[in-house]
Amino acid sequence: MNSGPARPSLRPLVDTALLSGTSPTARTVVEETHRLYEHLIGLWAPGVIEAAHDLGLFERLAPEPATGDVLAAALGTDPQATRVLLDALTAYDVVTRVVGEDGTVTYALPHRLGESLLPDGLYSLSGKIGYDRLLAWDAWRNLADVVRTGAVTDDGSRSSNAISTAHYQSLVRGLNFWAPPIVDVLAGALADRGWTPDRRVAMVDVGCGTGIYSHLLLDRFPGLTAVGLDVPDIVPLAARQSEQLAVADRFTPRQGDFWSEDWGEGVDLVLFVNIFHLQSPESARELMRRATKALSDDGVVAIVDQIVVGGTQQPSVQDRFSWLFAASMLATGGGDAHTVGAYDEWLADVGLHRVALLDTPMHRVLVGGWA
Numbered sequence: 001m002n003s004g005p006a007r008p009s010l011r012p013l014v015d016t017a018l019l020s021g022t023s024p025t026a027r028t029v030v031e032e033t034h035r036l037y038e039h040l041i042g043l044w045a046p047g048v049i050e051a052a053h054d055l056g057l058f059e060r061l062a063p064e065p066a067t068g069d070v071l072a073a074a075l076g077t078d079p080q081a082t083r084v085l086l087d088a089l090t091a092y093d094v095v096t097r098v099v100g101e102d103g104t105v106t107y108a109l110p111h112r113l114g115e116s117l118l119p120d121g122l123y124s125l126s127g128k129i130g131y132d133r134l135l136a137w138d139a140w141r142n143l144a145d146v147v148r149t150g151a152v153t154d155d156g157s158r159s160s161n162a163i164s165t166a167h168y169q170s171l172v173r174g175l176n177f178w179a180p181p182i183v184d185v186l187a188g189a190l191a192d193r194g195w196t197p198d199r200r201v202a203m204v205d206v207g208c209g210t211g212i213y214s215h216l217l218l219d220r221f222p223g224l225t226a227v228g229l230d231v232p233d234i235v236p237l238a239a240r241q242s243e244q245l246a247v248a249d250r251f252t253p254r255q256g257d258f259w260s261e262d263w264g265e266g267v268d269l270v271l272f273v274n275i276f277h278l279q280s281p282e283s284a285r286e287l288m289r290r291a292t293k294a295l296s297d298d299g300v301v302a303i304v305d306q307i308v309v310g311g312t313q314q315p316s317v318q319d320r321f322s323w324l325f326a327a328s329m330l331a332t333g334g335g336d337a338h339t340v341g342a343y344d345e346w347l348a349d350v351g352l353h354r355v356a357l358l359d360t361p362m363h364r365v366l367v368g369g370w371a
Helices: 024-055 057-061 068-075 079-091 111-117 126-141 143-149 165-173 176-192 212-220 235-244 281-294 317-331 340-349
Strands: 096-099 105-108 201-206 224-230 251-255 267-273 295-305 352-360 363-370
Touching (some): 024 057, 024 126, 057 068, 068 105, 079 096, 079 105, 126 143, 126 165, 126 317, 143 317, 165 235, 176 212, 176 363, 201 212, 212 224, 212 251, 212 267, 224 235, 235 251, 267 281, 281 295, 281 340, 295 352, 340 352
Parallel strands (some): 201 224, 201 267
Antiparallel strands (some): 096 105, 295 363, 352 363
C-alpha cells in the first residue's frame, strides 16, 4: 500500500548550483569531477553507520535522546570523536540533531529507523552490517584482482559464489526488508492466476533463508501450505520466524541439500529468491529441471532476482541496481545478474515459458508456467 511520497534515498552532498568554471568546457569538467567524487565518498555512509552499529550507539540512543557527552560516557568512547560520528550520522538522516536554546546539542534515533537498525527487528539491517564486516569490505578492496583473473575455481571453471555458512547466516538475517514489496507483487500475480485466500495450494521455497517470503505469502493466503528448504544451520532461523509471524502451523522447515533432496510433487508454486544469481548457466538449467519435477499441472515457478532486461538507451533503476549487484557478487566470490533472455532459454529447455516479468524495488519477479 502506498503510504505517501517516498523519502529521497540519498541526500545530495554537492550543491551544483555553486559550481563555476572559467569556460563552459571547464565548468563541465568540474561538474563531472564533483559528480564522480560524490560516488567515491559513498563509502563514508557504510563507514559511519557500521561504526555506530559496532559501538552499540543505536541501542543506547533508541530509548531516549541524549547529548554526545552522555552517549560517550555510556559507550566508553572519546567525547569529541563521538560528536563527530553523531554529526556524520545526521548528514545521512540516520539520527536527528536538535540545538537547544542554551546551545546544547541533543541527538535522537528516529522511531521509524529503530526496526531497521536495532538487532531484533524483523527488517533489521544488522545482519547485512555483520556480513559487511565479515566479508564485503575486504572483498571490494580486491575487486581489481578478481577482474584480472575472473571468478574461477582451481580447475578453471566459473565460480558460483559458494558463500560460507557463517557469512550466509549473517546476510540472510539482514535482507528481510526486501520481501514486503516483492510479496505484494507476487501475491497479485498469483491472484491473477486464480489463487484465492481459501484455495488449497502448496509451495516449496528453495533456499528459503529466514523464510520471510513464504511467511508473508502464508499470511496472504490462509489456504496455502509451504515447505522451506535450506541447510541445517539456516533452517532454525526460518522455523523461529514462522512462530514469530504465527504461520508455523502451515510452514514446514526442511533441512537438506536442495541439489539432492526431493522437492515433492504436485506443488503449485516453486519459489526461488536470490538463488539464480549464484548459479552458472549449467546449474541454473538443473534448478529448472528439478522445479518441473515438483510442479503440478497448473503450477508455476517464481524467480525473484536481479534480472536484467536491457535493450534501451536509458537503463531502468532495476537494471542499474542489477549491474552493481553483479559487481558485488564478483567481488565476493562469483555470480552474475542474468538476462531475461537467458531465463527464457532455461525455461524453454524444460518445457516452461515466461508468463510474467514484474518490476519490484531492487528485483524483478519472473513467473513461469507450462508451455
